[in-house]
Amino acid sequence: MAAPLLVLDDVRKVYTRGGVIRRPTFTLQANLSLDEPDIVGVVGPNGAGKTTLFEMMTGSNAPTSGRVLVAGTDIHGVKYRERDRLAIHYHQSYQVRRFRKRIPSAFLAPSPTRTPLVHLFDEPQFNLQDGYIGFMLDFFRKLRDEGRLVVLCMHPTAAWHLDILAEIAGRFLFVAGGGVTRMADFGALVAEPRFRSYLGPEMTKAADAICHRATPIPT
Template sequence: MSDTPLLALEGVNKVYRRGLLDREPAFQLRVDRAFMQSEIVGVMGPNGAGKTTLFEMIAGSNVPSEGRVMVAGQDMQRIRYLQRDRLAIHYHQSYQVRQFRKTRPSFTMEQAASAYPLVHLFDEPQFNTQDGYIGFMLDFFRKLRSEKRLVFICLHPTATFQLSILKEICERFLFVSGGTVTNYAHFDDLTSQSDVRQYLGVLAP
């Protein structure tokens, strides 16, 4: 096993300020964490806390104000725009999301060292009880992990079965709230926290 993490968020800080003159931060997200190996990570947190911003920074479509996002040792911001999804790919519901502010010509940048995405970010995948696709989606997440990929599933649970899905499939949880990202190794650790219970409301187990 190599020492290079599959994904490293190195001193990442994202700040949105109120305006050009008013430099007061309107939004802030700090995260410093390395993911050494393939696993399935569940991400939860209140609206506006920065779940999607976190995914965008990992996929290289949002530039951190400070720090670096490294995928398999490559700095996402130095990779050619069209090749960034070979390292980390971001899906919102069914579709790939990407929007780059292109600040330099692609040919001056590095090439991605992978032909198939290493990090898969699923932002609010549609788990619909009516259509029966849930089981296939969960098996697919497991297949990606067995192929040494890192899988993130971001869900804003609105029904108990969605929590059951996260509990069944995720091996680690991130709770994004109050400008920070907190790591929990077990579902029960996550759901015993008072802020998480408050967020889950009536769904809290």
């Protein structure tokens, strides 16, 4: 049986500050498994740790404890220049994130794969020109259909952002309060009180309308 595409095994990241006495300033914890090819939406308030989560998933930010496994391989044990053969992080304008090198690459293992299995898009810029959004959504689906896991982080500031999430994502991760909560679908996400508080009244109204459109009419 094939290993899950992505596992966060009791991952915990703690940021601290101070000289002699280090005091925690932020903690993010995640324990989840994404087993099969899919498109996963990631949402949450600014500063909740979404980018930190992506950086740990792709090996550019080492967790304080726990492991990140891509298809059974601990990505933080792979040579830096080869980590994007497991998981790759595109930030906003699709630039690849840099790695923080703490261990000489000679002491790390080669990647077991040649092309990325996990593609993480961190708040991609969707151009509103004709056809562009459809092109990008088709691209995400193509990656999924080729056996990849696509993780799409968005900060909804307009109703059409919610439309994209509802249309493209099969499941969701809500990042807030120092943790990562898995949501089965868009309806479950919209029903989450913390998500509704994060959206605010107007965007929540738009999200409810999307859910209403997607609900089958009883016959």
